[in-house]
Amino acid sequence: xxxxxxxxxxxxxxxxxxxxxxxxxxxxxxxxxxxxxxxxxxxxxxxxxxxxxxxxxxxxxxxxxxxxxxxxxxxxxxxxxxxxxxxxxxxxxxxxxxxxxxxxxxxxxxxxxxxxxxxxxxxxxxxxxxxxxxxxxxxxxxxxxxxxxxxxxxxxxxxxxxxxxxxxxxxxxxxxxxxxxxxxxxxxxxxxxxxxxxxxxxxxxxxxxxxxxxxxxxxxxxxxxxxxxxxxxxxxxxxxxxxxxxxxxxxxxxxxxxxxxxxxxxxxxxxxxxxxxxxxxxxxxxxxxxxxxxxxxxxxxxxxxxxxxxxxxxxxxxxxxxxxxxxxxxxxxxxxxxxxxxxxxxxxxxxxxxxxxxxxxxxxxx
Amino acid sequence: xxxxxxxxxxxxxxxxxxxxxxxxxxxxxxxxxxxxxxxxxxxxxxxxxxxxxxxxxxxxxxxxxxxxxxxxxxxxxxxxxxxxxxxxxxxxxxxxxxxxxxxxxxxxxxxxxxxxxxxxxxxxxxxxxxxxxxxxxxxxxxxxxxxxxxxxxxxxxxxxxxxxxxxxxxxxxxxxxxxxxxxxxxxxxxxxxxxxxxxxxxxxxxxxxxxxxxxxxxxxxxxxxxxxxxxxxxxxxxxxxxxxxxxxxxxxxxx
Numbered sequence: 001x002x003x004x005x006x007x008x009x010x011x012x013x014x015x016x017x018x019x020x021x022x023x024x025x026x027x028x029x030x031x032x033x034x035x036x037x038x039x040x041x042x043x044x045x046x047x048x049x050x051x052x053x054x055x056x057x058x059x060x061x062x063x064x065x066x067x068x069x070x071x072x073x074x075x076x077x078x079x080x081x082x083x084x085x086x087x088x089x090x091x092x093x094x095x096x097x098x099x100x101x102x103x104x105x106x107x108x109x110x111x112x113x114x115x116x117x118x119x120x121x122x123x124x125x126x127x128x129x130x131x132x133x134x135x136x137x138x139x140x141x142x143x144x145x146x147x148x149x150x151x152x153x154x155x156x157x158x159x160x161x162x163x164x165x166x167x168x169x170x171x172x173x174x175x176x177x178x179x180x181x182x183x184x185x186x187x188x189x190x191x192x193x194x195x196x197x198x199x200x201x202x203x204x205x206x207x208x209x210x211x212x213x214x215x216x217x218x219x220x221x222x223x224x225x226x227x228x229x230x231x232x233x234x235x236x237x238x239x240x241x242x243x244x245x246x247x248x249x250x251x252x253x254x255x256x257x258x259x260x261x262x263x264x265x266x267x268x269x270x271x272x273x274x275x276x277x278x279x280x281x282x283x284x285x286x287x288x289x290x291x292x293x294x295x296x297x298x299x300x301x302x303x304x305x306x307x308x309x310x311x312x313x314x315x316x317x318x319x320x321x322x323x324x325x326x327x328x329x330x331x332x333x334x335x336x337x338x339x340x341x342x343x344x345x346x347x348x349x350x351x352x353x354x355x356x357x358x359x360x361x362x363x364x365x366x
Numbered sequence: 367x368x369x370x371x372x373x374x375x376x377x378x379x380x381x382x383x384x385x386x387x388x389x390x391x392x393x394x395x396x397x398x399x400x401x402x403x404x405x406x407x408x409x410x411x412x413x414x415x416x417x418x419x420x421x422x423x424x425x426x427x428x429x430x431x432x433x434x435x436x437x438x439x440x441x442x443x444x445x446x447x448x449x450x451x452x453x454x455x456x457x458x459x460x461x462x463x464x465x466x467x468x469x470x471x472x473x474x475x476x477x478x479x480x481x482x483x484x485x486x487x488x489x490x491x492x493x494x495x496x497x498x499x500x501x502x503x504x505x506x507x508x509x510x511x512x513x514x515x516x517x518x519x520x521x522x523x524x525x526x527x528x529x530x531x532x533x534x535x536x537x538x539x540x541x542x543x544x545x546x547x548x549x550x551x552x553x554x555x556x557x558x559x560x561x562x563x564x565x566x567x568x569x570x571x572x573x574x575x576x577x578x579x580x581x582x583x584x585x586x587x588x589x590x591x592x593x594x595x596x597x598x599x600x601x602x603x604x605x606x607x608x609x610x611x612x613x614x615x616x617x618x619x620x621x
Contacts, residue, residue, distance in 0.1 A: 052504055062555075078506060086502035092495055095517055105503040152503065161503075 001253055004029040004160060004192045005050070008198050010059030012045055020045045020216045022059070027160075032186065032193040034207035034224070036200040037314065038239060042216040043196040047162045049193070052081045077138040082109060085153035087163040091145035093137035098129060098148050101137045104158045123319050125153045143174030147181065161186060163195045167202055170353075200240060212236050234280045243329045244283035247362065250275050255349060257301075257354060263326030268301045269357035273325060278362035285319070288330035290340060291349040301354040304328075308346050311337070318342070324350055369571075377576035387553065388573070392580055394466070395405060395534060402470050402586040403530045406477035410529070411522065413478075414485025415511055419497070432486065435479025440472075444539030447472040451543060464557055468543040476536060477529035484528055488521030489514060521597050531588045533579065 005351060007025040020042040027033055037043050048054040050061060052072075061069040085105070088332045094101050102123055124130045127147050132140065137148055141324045146166060153161060154316075163182070167175045183206040186193050199202050200210070212226040212231075219234045231237035237245055248262035250273055258271045260281060273279060273301050293305070304324040312319045320342055328350060332342065340348070380388055417429055439610070451463040461465055462468045470601055492514055500510035500598070515522065538558035540546075544555035558581045565574035 048498075053498055053501060081501070082504045084502070085504075086499075088499060088502075089494060090495065092493070092499040094500075104500075108504045108509055155505065286562075347598065 002029050003027060003032055004064050005061050005344060007216070008060045008062075010046075010049065010061065012042070012049060012054070012056045018216060020056070022046065022213075022218045025221065026210070027192060027194060027219055028209060029192050030190050031208040032183070032195060032206050033108060033209040033211060034200070034203035035196045035211045035213055036193060036203065037213035037295055039198050041198075041213045043213055044164050046213065047086065047164050047196055049276050050160075051084055051086050051162055052077055053086075053192065055316075063331070069091055074129040076112075082156075083158055084160045084162060085158040086164065087153050087166045089140070091140075091149040092333050093140065095136065095138055097134050098137050098140070099124070099133045101148055101153055104152060109156070112289055114298050119155050125157045127181065129260045141174075146170060146174070146178055146303065148179065150181060150185070150359070153206070154189065154191070157189060161191050161193045162235075163193065165197055166195075167197070168199075175202065177198060179284060180185055182206065182293040188264070195275060203287065214291040216237055229284070229361065230358050234360055237358075237360065238281050242282050243285050244281075244288075246281045246283065246328075247325055248279055248281055250277045250279060258359065260359070263324075265325030267352065268354050269359050270354055273359065273361035279360055280359040281362065282360065282362045283328065283352060284356065285329045285331040286317075288328065290320070290330060290332060290336070290342070291348045291351055292340070295349055302352040303356075305348045305349050308342060308344050308348070311342055311344060318326075322348070322350060373575045374579075376572040377579055380572065380576040381579065385576070388576055388580070391553050391556050391558055391577065392512070392563050394429050394520060394553060395559075396584075396601045398466055398469050398557065399473060399530060399534045402473035402533055403477050403481075403526060405470070405474045406481045406529050407526060409474075409480030410478045410525070411485050414482040414525075415489060415515060417482070418486045418489035419511060420516075429486070430539050436483045438476060438479065439538070440476060440536040441538035441542070443472055443475050444542030447539065448541045449477065463543060464547060466544070469540050469555060469557065472539040472543045473533040473536070476539065477533050481525045481529040484525035485522060486513075488518045488525070492518050520595050522556040524592060526594050527595075531592075533583065534584060534588075535559065567595050577584050 003026040006029050007022050010018040010020065011021045035043050035046065037223075041141060045054065049056045056069075059069075063069070063080055064081070067080060070078065081315075094104060099120055102120045103116050106119060124133050126355040127150070129144070129147060129151065134150075137145065140148060150166070166182070167178060170178065179202070182193075185191075190192070195203055195207065203210075204224055205226055209221065210227045212219045212222040212227065214235050218312075219236050220227055227236070228240060230240065231240060234245065248267070250258040250271070251261050251266070252259050252275050254268070256270055256272070256277070257268050258273060258279075260267045260269060260279060262281060267281060269281060269363045271279070306322040306324045306328065308320060308322050309327070310321040312321075314331075318334055318337045320330045320332055322328050322330065322336075330350065332340075336342070343346075402403065405468075412433070417425060417432065431480045447468065448463065450457050451468055452458055453463075462471065469485045496517060500513040505513060535563050537557075540555075540557045541560045542564070543559065546560040547554045547555050548556065556561065556564075556575050562574050562581070565577065567572070
């Protein structure tokens with residue numbers, strides 16, 4: 001896939017404070033890229049800079065037509081900005097009817113009346129908003145208003161759709177519906193999307209690419225599953241809410257393995273850091289296997305004696321907190337809990353594959 | 367008390383039979399004030415918009431000037447315009463003094479800061495993200511400002527009414543630069559307010575009351591429209607908004 005735009009050395013500061021510093025980033029054409037990060041990470045600033053709503057302090061963006069942000073003339077600016085559309089956290093309806101709201105951008109672009117009407121009609125249909133067409137847009141409910149806002153942007157057939165936390169103010173059913181609509185419309189029209197959110201759960205359903213921005217810096221970009229399984233740093237892991245982020249030291253190396261001391265236990269994991277390094281070890285709770293005590297762990301390298309501390313029902317899964325010489329969390333199904341009789345105080349063997357452990361350098365930050 | 371009542375009844379008769387003198391003065395006043403308000407809008411709305419949306423050097427000074435302008439004493443404006451328009455003044459060659467043009471000029475100077483100031487205040491209180499949204503949908507600097515104005519059209523109506531109401535009831539400036547003159551026995555630069563002052567000073571209270579009633583009527587209508595606007599007779603369509611204003615319908619339409 002080719003890139004729709006690429007970013008080099010972009011930075012922005014408000015007064016003394018540097019809010020954004022993106023050394024390199026490529027936005028893949030025709031895909032949905034989710035940009036996630038905590039509040040105040042600089043995500044919205046990044047969007048506004050791309051959308052030409054804000055001038056950066058420095059750096060370069062190369063757009064799809066080869067034009068460069070640093071050397072845009074007034075006319076190029078307008079042309080480019082008209083190939084993008086943005087949706088904000090609030091639907092921001094204009095005090096007009098839904099129909100007039102949808103037609104806004106088309107009117108700005110001086111499309112003929114016939115063309116406008118045809119496109120508005122089509123969009124009303126796609127959004128299933130026909131019955132609201134003549135309603136004053138500011139009287140719509142939150143979900144419907146945001147649908148209208150999505151239509152108002154998509155009707156422009158943009159190359160790039162920028163979404164700035166579009167679901168944050170909606171209830172769960174509206175979120176689901178809007179997410180489905182976004183994904184449907186965007187894929188049908190082949191629009192590239194940059195979707196900003198502080199909640200990665202929300203975007204995982206539709207994102208093709210996940211980019212993590214923390215403190216203005218782009219820490220990792222990759223396929224969502226890959227980023228989750230192998231966060232590049234402790235900061236990424238902790239933002240993604242990884243439950244078992246253990247601190248340890250590599251004691252010695254055995255071929256491609258490192259033997260890591262964590263608390264009172266030793267873990268073997270695939271890693272390429274030298275002996276003596278302080279590290280963080282990520283253990284995905286769903287990859288912890290619980291076996292009856294004393295039983296061999298088969299192919300798993302690490303077998304640890306575990307004592308259950310707490311069992312908590314999380315709805316679809318059960319969260320088991322154990323003491324293995326260090327605290328370890330495992331996710332098991334309800335059925336396993338019943339069959340294995342997992343309850344506080346019971347003892348098991350926790351088995352961890354060496355490949356399911358992910359080792360990251362210790363940064364001292366999180 | 368009886369005299370006041372008789373004067374009131376007589377005044378009503380004067381209005382009812384469309385006394386040419388009273389009608390002429392009324393129309394003239396409405397005409398000059400409407401023109402001055404329109405000119406004040408042409409300058410004041412863009413000025414207010416500019417001051418609200420742009421940051422530049424000297425903005426604070428301009429904002430202060432506009433705010434001060436909102437409270438200008440009409441007599442001082444009259445004096446100022448008189449000094450400029452009198453024969454030895456910088457614009458003396460125009461020969462505008464003691465003509466309707468002079469009244470127009472003075473009233474415009476009074477109305478413009480009112481309109482600019484209220485426009486500015488309204489736009490500063492408006493949601494700035496709305497303009498960002500307009501821009502992200504492709505509107506330019508001007509287009510997005512126009513959208514913001516359109517979104518706040520009710521405040522603009524209020525600004526215009528405030529401007530019009532301010533100058534139609536004003537007497538000092540109109541008197542000083544207009545002169546309250548008759549030309550060939552017909553009212554020439556005589557407005558409702560200046561005429562009222564004259565009638566009273568001549569002891570002609572019937573006519574004064576008649577003029578007063580008309581002025582009161584116009585002011586009441588303005589206040590009524592203003593109240594409707596403030597109570598949010600908001601329609602998505604300007605024509606419907608006008609109709610709602612006239613019929614006194616309230617609340618948001620098409621719920």
